[in-house]
Amino acid sequence: MQLTPTNVEFIFDYIEDLCGIALDDTKGYLIEARLGPLVKQLAFKSPMELIEKAKQPSGEAIRKALVEAMTTRETFFFRDSSPFEALQFKALPEMLDGKLKENKRKLRVWSAAASTGQEACSIGIVICEMIPDMHNWDIQILATDISEDALAKARTGIYTKMEMERGLPKQYVSKYFSPVSGGFKITDSIHRLIRFQQLNLLAPFQFPNLFDIIFCRNVAIYFEKKVKIDLFRRMLNLMPLNGTLFVGASESLFDCGTEFRPMQHCKSTFYQPNLLTLPPGTINTTSPTLMRPLTSAPPSQAPSTSFSLRPVK
Numbered sequence: 067m068q069l070t071p072t073n074v075e076f077i078f079d080y081i082e083d084l085c086g087i088a089l090d091d092t093k094g095y096l097i098e099a100r101l102g103p104l105v106k107q108l109a110f111k112s113p114m115e116l117i118e119k120a121k122q123p124s125g126e127a128i129r130k131a132l133v134e135a136m137t138t139r140e141t142f143f144f145r146d147s148s149p150f151e152a153l154q155f156k157a158l159p160e161m162l163d164g165k166l167k168e169n170k171r172k173l174r175v176w177s178a179a180a181s182t183g184q185e186a187c188s189i190g191i192v193i194c195e196m197i198p199d200m201h202n203w204d205i206q207i208l209a210t211d212i213s214e215d216a217l218a219k220a221r222t223g224i225y226t227k228m229e230m231e232r233g234l235p236k237q238y239v240s241k242y243f244s245p246v247s248g249g250f251k252i253t254d255s256i257h258r259l260i261r262f263q264q265l266n267l268l269a270p271f272q273f274p275n276l277f278d279i280i281f282c283r284n285v286a287i288y289f290e291k292k293v294k295i296d297l298f299r300r301m302l303n304l305m306p307l308n309g310t311l312f313v314g315a316s317e318s319l320f321d322c323g324t325e326f327r328p329m330q331h332c333k334s335t336f337y338q339p340n341l342l343t344l345p346p347g348t349i350n351t352t353s354p355t356l357m358r359p360l361t362s363a364p365p366s367q368a369p370s371t372s373f374s375l376r377p378v379k
């Protein structure tokens with residue numbers, strides 16, 4: 067596959083517009099490795115022809131295939147373990163205390179870039195461990211991803227033996243999974259907490275509720291710094307004052323400004339809105355909820371994308 071540097075730049079620019087994945091010269095091999103098979107499969111003559119077709123209004127199916135080819139969906143249960151320990155033993159207990167004091171038994175969680183669902187299941191297990199009377203609570207975990215293929219697998223709730231052996235503590239296997247053909251299925255009491263939704267994090271998003279907990283792990287690492295900062299700021303607008311944001315082990319929000327307050331638990335850092343940086347009038351002093359109405363969230367600076375975004379149901 068002979069491509070000029072201009073061709074490579076053209077392809078990289080389009081992939082970044084489509085899903086935020088920022089590629090540079092060192093990633094040129096990805097054109098061969100990931101686009102090559104797609105070019106062949108869709109019977110195009112070159113990656114350039116594929117990109118040209120993807121750009122056309124009728125290129126929705128090609129855009130989808132391109133996203134599927136370029137995204138890395140690596141994930142596993144309780145990835146890096148320490149964020150889930152911080153969730154279980156610090157963030158969640160403090161949050162539940164506050165909610166019980168206010169008699170508000172409602173918990174909203176977002177696993178953004180959920181891939182095949184192991185992250186959402188791990189969060190569900192932690193919640194189950196920490197809230198024995200879950201039936202008295204209104205709990206929802208929204209699991210979103212740009213990849214329809216990943217979400218299709220996540221929706222089944224079924225994981226192979228090999229996937230089960232990656233990160234899932236042994237004591238949870240029989241407690242939260244049952245053997246089915248092809249592997250193990252997450253128990254209904256957790257599966258029914260999770261709603262799956264295709265969503266491109268680059269596109270503006272709006273939800274009917276705030277999220278107490280957001281996991282946005284191992285995706286912003288692929289984005290340009292300004293896209294990453296914009297994304298986390300938009301997420302901040304969706305959190306109550308005591309909301310918590312978990313990012314990937316190799317990601318940090320130190321370069322995102324002072325709006326994010328780092329919190330430590332053992333080896334894990336998670337983030338909360340920094341009250342000192344919020345404009346006067348945004349804090350409800352009787353409740354740890356931001357007074358800012360959801361609809362007044364500042365418009366996104368994210369680049370627009372032609373990838374379709376279905377509205378949240």
Ligand SMILES: C[S@@+](CC[C@H](N)C(=O)[O-])C[C@H]1O[C@@H](n2cnc3c(N)ncnc32)[C@H](O)[C@@H]1O
Pocket residue numbers: 084085086087137138139140141142145178179180181182185210211212213216265266267268282283284285314
């Ligand atoms: C490496 S996986 C991380 C999965 C999980 N959060 C974890 O930490 O194990 C990255 C996921 O981000 C998704 N992704 C990539 N670009 C995205 C975008 N622009 N919007 C939403 N999801 C995206 C990919 O499809 C993939 O499933």
